[in-house]
Amino acid sequence: MTSILQWAVARNGTPLARSDIPLLDGETFRDSIVDAVADDGKVAALFGHRTEGDASVDLYAVLACRDAAVLRVARTRVNGTGFPSLTPRCTQVHLFEREIAEGFDLIPEGHPWLKPVRFLRTGSSAPLIGVTNYYRVEGEEVHEVAVGPVHAGVIEPGHFRFQCHGEQVFHLEISLGYQHRGVERAIVSGLPLRAIHYMETLAGDTTIGHATAYCQALEGLCGCAVPARAQILRGIALELERLANHTGDLGALAGDVGFLPTASYCGRLRGDFLNMTAILCGNRFGRGLIRPGGVGYDLDAKSVSDLRDRLALALRDVGNAVQLLWNSPSVMSRFSETGRVSLETCRQLGMVGPAARASGMEADVRQDFPSGIFRFAQIPVSTGAEGDVFERAHIRWMEIQRSGEFILEQLKMLAEGSIRVDPASVAGDSLVVSLVEAWRGAVCHVGLTDSAGRWSAYKVVDPSFFNWTGLAMALRNQQISDFPLCNKSFNLSYCGHDL
Amino acid sequence: MLSILMARLRQGHRTASYPRLPPVLPERFRGRPVLDPDACAAGCRECDGVCPTGALVAGRGRLTLDLGRCLFCGECARRCTRGAIRFTRDHQLAARRREDLTLDGKEVRLAAALDEKSRRLFGRSLKLRQVSAGGCNACESDCNVLNTLVFDLGRFGIQFVASPRHADGLVVTGPVSRNMEMALKKTYDAVPSPKIVVAVGACSISGGIYGGHPEQCDGVAGIVPVDVFIPGCPPHPYTILDGLLQALGRVSAARDS
Numbered sequence: 001m002t003s004i005l006q007w008a009v010a011r012n013g014t015p016l017a018r019s020d021i022p023l024l025d026g027e028t029f030r031d032s033i034v035d036a037v038a039d040d041g042k043v044a045a046l047f048g049h050r051t052e053g054d055a056s057v058d059l060y061a062v063l064a065c066r067d068a069a070v071l072r073v074a075r076t077r078v079n080g081t082g083f084p085s086l087t088p089r090c091t092q093v094h095l096f097e098r099e100i101a102e103g104f105d106l107i108p109e110g111h112p113w114l115k116p117v118r119f120l121r122t123g124s125s126a127p128l129i130g131v132t133n134y135y136r137v138e139g140e141e142v143h144e145v146a147v148g149p150v151h152a153g154v155i156e157p158g159h160f161r162f163q164c165h166g167e168q169v170f171h172l173e174i175s176l177g178y179q180h181r182g183v184e185r186a187i188v189s190g191l192p193l194r195a196i197h198y199m200e201t202l203a204g205d206t207t208i209g210h211a212t213a214y215c216q217a218l219e220g221l222c223g224c225a226v227p228a229r230a231q232i233l234r235g236i237a238l239e240l241e242r243l244a245n246h247t248g249d250l251g252a253l254a255g256d257v258g259f260l261p262t263a264s265y266c267g268r269l270r271g272d273f274l275n276m277t278a279i280l281c282g283n284r285f286g287r288g289l290i291r292p293g294g295v296g297y298d299l300d301a302k303s304v305s306d307l308r309d310r311l312a313l314a315l316r317d318v319g320n321a322v323q324l325l326w327n328s329p330s331v332m333s334r335f336s337e338t339g340r341v342s343l344e345t346c347r348q349l350g351m352v353g354p355a356a357r358a359s360g361m362e363a364d365v366r367q368d369f370p371s372g373i374f375r376f377a378q379i380p381v382s383t384g385a386e387g388d389v390f391e392r393a394h395i396r397w398m399e400i401q402r403s404g405e406f407i408l409e410q411l412k413m414l415a416e417g418s419i420r421v422d423p424a425s426v427a428g429d430s431l432v433v434s435l436v437e438a439w440r441g442a443v444c445h446v447g448l449t450d451s452a453g454r455w456s457a458y459k460v461v462d463p464s465f466f467n468w469t470g471l472a473m474a475l476r477n478q479q480i481s482d483f484p485l486c487n488k489s490f491n492l493s494y495c496g497h498d499l
Numbered sequence: 500m501l502s503i504l505m506a507r508l509r510q511g512h513r514t515a516s517y518p519r520l521p522p523v524l525p526e527r528f529r530g531r532p533v534l535d536p537d538a539c540a541a542g543c544r545e546c547d548g549v550c551p552t553g554a555l556v557a558g559r560g561r562l563t564l565d566l567g568r569c570l571f572c573g574e575c576a577r578r579c580t581r582g583a584i585r586f587t588r589d590h591q592l593a594a595r596r597r598e599d600l601t602l603d604g605k606e607v608r609l610a611a612a613l614d615e616k617s618r619r620l621f622g623r624s625l626k627l628r629q630v631s632a633g634g635c636n637a638c639e640s641d642c643n644v645l646n647t648l649v650f651d652l653g654r655f656g657i658q659f660v661a662s663p664r665h666a667d668g669l670v671v672t673g674p675v676s677r678n679m680e681m682a683l684k685k686t687y688d689a690v691p692s693p694k695i696v697v698a699v700g701a702c703s704i705s706g707g708i709y710g711g712h713p714e715q716c717d718g719v720a721g722i723v724p725v726d727v728f729i730p731g732c733p734p735h736p737y738t739i740l741d742g743l744l745q746a747l748g749r750v751s752a753a754r755d756s
């Protein structure tokens with residue numbers, strides 16, 4: 001337990017000098033991660049960075065230690081072709097290690113599940129997307145169902161392999177990478193002008209979440225103080241994003257069990273929330289709103305009252321539509337006990353957001369590592385216990401109510417003043433961790449700057465990165481016909497995962 | 500049951516009166532830009548290097564804006580103090596030819612309808628298979644939203660279907676990531692001829708914000724032939740709907756500059 005004390009301590013959005021980040025030997029690095037995770041810590045990020053001169057790769061880890069309300073950062077150096085895999089001792093890092101293997105041609109030795117993550121066409125291999133050694137269950141009555149990349153609905157591409165015995169799913173393997181478009185690489189080596197737009201499109205439905213994480217990182221490095229009014233507007237936009245998506249998800253869940261009234265009402269109401277975001281900035285997804293140093297648009301008194309009225313109406317209608325779900329025995333029986341994920345599994349996988357809270361994990365960046373307006377205005381954390389489809393739906397309903405109250409409250413006392421300041425120059429040779437509780441869960445960005453203050457690495461961890469495996473676990477021993485329902489109850493991002 | 504009926508009453512009728520009435524758009528909505536090259540002063544560099552995608556080209560007496568690349572971020576209009584670039588709230592942006600998407604401050608070339616034969620075939624019933632290929636899922640969301648009761652796509656005889664075999668054409672979103680190239684080709688091949696392809700969003704037209712990345716193909720047109728281009732990042736649902744209806748000859752453009 002002592003080794004964790006060697007790690008540098010960071011706060012959300014506050015930079016560290018790179019020279020303050022300890023370089024640990026591999027064993028100490030790994031042991032301390034295992035200890036911290038056993039102590040309810042979470043691996044928020046683990047990524048590689050080629051050292052100058054390309055001789056070796058540094059692995060950086062960011063641990064989110066909720067108990068102590070601190071982030072811890074350390075690194076270790078890998079020389080040669082590989083390193084002992086940590087995954088057998090700490091499941092949370094399984095995908096991070098696969099990512100490092102793919103991006104840096106390093107082998108995490110002893111990794112139990114070493115396959116491509118995004119089927120990158122760089123490095124020594126050029127794998128064909130979707131072609132990998134899928135886990136297989138053999139036996140006379142076992143069959144395999146393969147779905148995707150092009151799915152039946154209007155959704156993103158991904159490949160799913162079900163190992164089934166009759167209707168029962170023994171195992172689901174999810175293979176992604178189809179949406180890979182090289183964003184992390186481009187943030188470092190591409191046009192700086194494009195950076196904010198990359199952030200707004202990391203996952204289009206999480207425009208506010210990712211753009212806020214990026215701006216927070218940048219502002220930390222510039223030491224710039226974002227005006228209070230801008231912080232509030234960002235908070236309002238973040239919660240509107242949550243409202244729109246949660247409402248849409250509840251409608252989609254209703255649709256998946258054939259309960260059309262709620263499906264159609266929520267479909268409309270989701271649009272109403274998106275249109276409220278468009279009142280802020282002209283775009284339904286919040287494009288153009290979050291900008292380094294503040295926000296791109298102010299809200300005048302007329303829009304404030306317009307927004308308040310519309311929000312109150314929409315919240316009332318959502319309540320009306322959602323109550324129908326809880327009062328319909330046919331819906332409840334389909335939702336209950338379907339696709340359960342235990343708290344233990346959640347912890348092991350490092351799951352985040354509503355999906356983790358539905359299983360009883362009380363993690364929420366807005367409470368644990370608050371930044372911006374959430375330092376002053378707390379939103380109570382909603383948790384469930386059962387971890388089934390019902391809980392994942394119900395958490396959304398609780399969060400809708402709390403986010404709604406939060407926005408109404410904030411609109412009442414919108415601080416006066418400017419909405420944007422000019423970020424000064426970016427601190428060189430620094431590392432910054434930026435966390436935001438987006439609607440799917442914690443968004444984590446880690447930026448490393450070189451001596452001139454340019455990005456030398458930028459790591460994005462979308463909540464879906466952790467939760468896709470949670471979906472796979474939820475399907476175990478379920479009927480394959482429950483897949484759409486389970487999938488909707490997570491509603492994960494492909495592009496956020498694929499980057 | 501009673502509570503369901505009560506809820507139905509309370510939720511009311513929500514389908515928009517479009518296309519009979521013009522769509523209701525947010526006040527700050529950035530629709531079709533209008534250029535006035537005459538307002539540009541010689542040697543003015545205000546909009547130099549502000550465009551993240553190279554959609555805007557200015558200088559040497561020329562001012563053009565490629566809707567196929569534009570993210571509608573509005574940054575160029577914000578920088579220009581002479582009013583040479585301004586964004587209107589016109590949602591109609593679609594075009595049938597790629598080159599028609601480039602605005603130069605002169606005439607705007609409208610999205611013409613498909614040829615007579617295609618219109619006869621698809622005009623009253625158009626089944627589309629959507630292929631998402633490397634974007635950010637915002638265009639997909641705004642395609643999906645057309646199925647909600649606000650837009651009620653079905654009333655126009657247009658429907659998204661599950662299989663390319665059942666489809667009359669494709670709606671493609673995203674820049675076409677290298678990892679989706681083959682799947683897009685295969686899906687296209689699986690659609691029976693005659694078929695149409697609609698590219699929705701800046702990514703699908705030019706690669707958008709990802710233009711030039713080696714991980715993608717700079718849009719759909721290099722992979723399969725495109726019949727309708729619908730710009731935007733993402734396009735407003737009304738822009739998408741308008742593009743589809745224009746192609747079918749079901750609405751006409753009412754544009755003023």
Ligand code: SF4
Nearest residue numbers: 550569570572573575
């Ligand atoms: S609005 Fe379009 S043309 Fe203008 S800067 Fe943004 S992307 Fe470029």
